Amino acid sequence: MPDVSSLVRVQIVRELEGFVREIEAFPDDASVWAVVPGVTNSAGTLAQHVCGNLQHFVGRVLGGSSYLRDREREFSERAASRSALIAELRRTAAVVADVLTRLPAGHLDAAYPEQVGGHPVNTAQFLVHLGAHLAFHLGQVGYLRRIATGSNTSVGPLPLSSIAAITQ
Numbered sequence: 001m002p003d004v005s006s007l008v009r010v011q012i013v014r015e016l017e018g019f020v021r022e023i024e025a026f027p028d029d030a031s032v033w034a035v036v037p038g039v040t041n042s043a044g045t046l047a048q049h050v051c052g053n054l055q056h057f058v059g060r061v062l063g064g065s066s067y068l069r070d071r072e073r074e075f076s077e078r079a080a081s082r083s084a085l086i087a088e089l090r091r092t093a094a095v096v097a098d099v100l101t102r103l104p105a106g107h108l109d110a111a112y113p114e115q116v117g118g119h120p121v122n123t124a125q126f127l128v129h130l131g132a133h134l135a136f137h138l139g140q141v142g143y144l145r146r147i148a149t150g151s152n153t154s155v156g157p158l159p160l161s162s163i164a165a166i167t168q
Helices: 004-025 043-062 071-076 082-102 105-109 123-149 161-166
Strands: none
Touching: 004 043, 004 082, 004 105, 004 123, 043 071, 043 082, 043 123, 105 123
């Protein structure tokens, strides 16, 4: 049975690859920043947000990177091209894969190194939360793309083969 770190690593990388496919499916750079009535965040904003979130909580806190999160910028900047967003999503996937591959197993049972929302949390539990948070925003981006562009085309399901591969 694979450890939690491997399971979460595969899930998060797979979801980030899904984010890339969604951003690629927008017809142009401007449309990735479109917002629709009743929705405050664009797909571009959500892409920046999930990257900042994972680069901070996994890359910096667990991996010791020098990443400095600017959460306000994640929600205010609306100028990045699709190619820049895709590059950042791929960088984030590489950081997550690297950190979670080398995370000592005992670390998962310990408290996460910093409090989250003013509360102590278990590292494994928080990693599962980060994966769920990412999946939530990926679903939002899929619907935002369809609403903003008027296209009902799917980018396809997330591949179950990546999960099955680590259980063999």
